[in-house]
Amino acid sequence: xxxxxxxPEAAVVAERLTKRYGSLTAIEDLSFSVAPGEIVGFLGPxxxxxxxxxxxxxxxMSGTSGRAAIWGVSVALDPSGAKHHxxxxxxxxxxxxxxxxxxxxxxxxxxxxxxxxxxGERVDKVMEDCDLTRRAAGRLIGQLSKGFRQRVGIADALxxxxxxVILDEPTIGLDPHQILGIRDLIRSLRGKMAVLISSxxxxxxxxxxxxxxxxxxxxLVAQGRTEDLRRELLPGCSFTIVSRxxxxxxxxxxAGMDPAAVVSLTASIEGQNTYRVSLPAGxxxxxxxxxxxxxxxxxxxxxxxxxxxxxxxxxxxxxRTPGENRRP
Amino acid sequence: MRHFRTLLAHELRSAxxxxxxxxxxxxxxxxxxxIHFFALLESSRVAGDRTPNEISLWFFWLPLxxxxxxxxxxxxxxxxxxxxxxxxxxxxxxxAAVVWAKFLSSWIIWVVFWLLxxxxxxxxxxxxxxxxxxxxxxxxxxxxxxCFIAVSGLMHVAIGILCSCVTRSAALAAxxxxxxxxxxxxxxxxxxxxxxxxxxxxxxxxxxxxHLRTFAHLQDFTSGIVDSRPLVLYGTxxxxxxxxxxxxxxxQE
Numbered sequence: 001x002x003x004x005x006x007x008p009e010a011a012v013v014a015e016r017l018t019k020r021y022g023s024l025t026a027i028e029d030l031s032f033s034v035a036p037g038e039i040v041g042f043l044g045p046x047x048x049x050x051x052x053x054x055x056x057x058x059x060x061m062s063g064t065s066g067r068a069a070i071w072g073v074s075v076a077l078d079p080s081g082a083k084h085h086x087x088x089x090x091x092x093x094x095x096x097x098x099x100x101x102x103x104x105x106x107x108x109x110x111x112x113x114x115x116x117x118x119x120g121e122r123v124d125k126v127m128e129d130c131d132l133t134r135r136a137a138g139r140l141i142g143q144l145s146k147g148f149r150q151r152v153g154i155a156d157a158l159x160x161x162x163x164x165v166i167l168d169e170p171t172i173g174l175d176p177h178q179i180l181g182i183r184d185l186i187r188s189l190r191g192k193m194a195v196l197i198s199s200x201x202x203x204x205x206x207x208x209x210x211x212x213x214x215x216x217x218x219x220l221v222a223q224g225r226t227e228d229l230r231r232e233l234l235p236g237c238s239f240t241i242v243s244r245x246x247x248x249x250x251x252x253x254x255a256g257m258d259p260a261a262v263v264s265l266t267a268s269i270e271g272q273n274t275y276r277v278s279l280p281a282g283x284x285x286x287x288x289x290x291x292x293x294x295x296x297x298x299x300x301x302x303x304x305x306x307x308x309x310x311x312x313x314x315x316x317x318x319x320r321t322p323g324e325n326r327r328p
Numbered sequence: 329m330r331h332f333r334t335l336l337a338h339e340l341r342s343a344x345x346x347x348x349x350x351x352x353x354x355x356x357x358x359x360x361x362x363i364h365f366f367a368l369l370e371s372s373r374v375a376g377d378r379t380p381n382e383i384s385l386w387f388f389w390l391p392l393x394x395x396x397x398x399x400x401x402x403x404x405x406x407x408x409x410x411x412x413x414x415x416x417x418x419x420x421x422x423x424a425a426v427v428w429a430k431f432l433s434s435w436i437i438w439v440v441f442w443l444l445x446x447x448x449x450x451x452x453x454x455x456x457x458x459x460x461x462x463x464x465x466x467x468x469x470x471x472x473x474x475c476f477i478a479v480s481g482l483m484h485v486a487i488g489i490l491c492s493c494v495t496r497s498a499a500l501a502a503x504x505x506x507x508x509x510x511x512x513x514x515x516x517x518x519x520x521x522x523x524x525x526x527x528x529x530x531x532x533x534x535x536x537x538x539h540l541r542t543f544a545h546l547q548d549f550t551s552g553i554v555d556s557r558p559l560v561l562y563g564t565x566x567x568x569x570x571x572x573x574x575x576x577x578x579x580q581e
């Protein structure tokens with residue numbers, strides 16, 4: 001579908017998007033983009049404005065101001081054109097209960113302008129890709145488990161081979177096996193479609209996404225590759241040390257290498273103390289900490305550098321939200 | 329247009345598989361069967377100007393108020409409640425195509441109900457009538473009345489669809505449709521019963537009130553009189569209601 005459309009620089013563009021409900025501002029001046037073939041995680045706490053943004057991008061809601069474009073087509077000026085390039089799976093994935101999976105997907109394919117000669121082929125393909133063929137194809141949607149319903153939603157999103165797929169909480173309510181399956185499915189889309197995916201499961205997002213966009217209270221607080229954000233938001237480093245040494249002795253040994261080092265006791269079990277040693281950004285002690293502690297006579301049982309995950313990045317980013325008192 | 333055809337086929341299929349449609353059909357046939365039975369009894373007891381079909385069709389307001397809201401109430405309200413309307417609108421299908429498809433499918437079912445009603449006079453004629461005497465089937469009044477119901481049904485169904493667009497509750501949509509259709513059907517008669525001409529400041533209402541006489545329109549159709557004014561009224565009313573329905577659906581956020 002839309003094979004002739006030239007490839008734009010960005011598959012999804014949100015430019016100073018703002019949505020207000022009376023005096024309540026849901027999102028404000030939100031700007032980000034998703035490149036073609038890129039998988040982007042869209043993160044934020046509950047009520048941050050993720051679903052509102054996704055609904056504006058999908059054309060099911062209009063923004064108060066700003067510009068949203070899908071594959072170079074303005075969502076506000078040409079909603080039908082934008083919808084031709086995009087598929088959107090809303091949160092909770094509403095589906096008609098009284099249709100069979102195959103019937104539903106066939107209807108959706110026709111509405112999404114899939115070539116009539118290819119409707120059957122496309123329906124079979126997405127059902128196969130989403131593992132629906134054997135266990136769900138002929139069943140009523142109302143009788144399906146949550147996991148299969150989510151698969152139907154994703155199959156629907158992939159039906160017309162859109163350039164952009166927007167998935168709002170696609171793994172919500174799924175068990176770990178199902179999450180794994182959906183993660184692999186989304187990963188397989190890399191390079192073929194631009195995917196904007198919102199999720200509360202940060203580990204999932206980290207595993208699947210090339211880039212993350214973090215919003216809080218309707219405002220953009222961070223965007224970029226996880227590694228870049230880690231450097232930007234969490235410039236220091238921390239070590240976990242298990243030792244019989246006292247906190248004072250360890251603090252003295254660390255201060256000898258970097259006076260800004262901070263030692264805190266996190267646990268103490270049967271004489272073995274667990275410490276957290278935090279070093280500032282660019283500290284030279286990072287490379288020589290283990291050797292320095294041994295040289296200072298600190299008995300080391302265990303030493304490991306803590307890896308900051310997306311969760312730490314998310315917490316750091318959402319703590320620095322501008323305009324905290326913006327909402328009534 | 330392609331989307332409209334797809335949506336119309338889907339709506340008709342869904343309606344045929346819905347218990348709601350069959351319950352409405354049962355209620356309709358029970359109502360009209362009972363009315364026709366009593367119309368036959370009445371005609372056999374008292375010699376009058378009106379044939380059984382004319383009497384039966386005069387009661388068209390009863391299924392209009394009791395059955396039509398059942399047909400239209402779920403069209404948008406149920407989809408809004410379940411969220412499937414939002415999902416439908418993420419496809420390239422336009423809001424207008426969705427509204428027109430739901431409208432036309434409800435109208436087709438409404439007309440089919442009334443076509444089923446024709447079985448009563450036809451069976452009566454076959455069982456009880458005498459050859460050459462068509463008073464029991466009275467085809468002129470029957471088909472004229474059905475034309476009126478089909479034409480006025482356009483606006484009546486459009487009102488039901490509009491009512492379903494403005495709420496998430498199917499029950500509330502049915503209630504709104506009932507009140508609106510009752511007001512519309514009774515408006516002409518109510519205005520007729522008021523001495524409008526004697527109230528100078530309400531004099532301007534005389535002309536519009538004349539156009540709202542639903543039962544006069546029915547009388548015209550059953551008598552074979554085709555007046556363009558009711559056609560314009562029901563046509564413009566239909567377009568107005570559907571236009572408002574499209575705006576209501578597009579305005580939902």
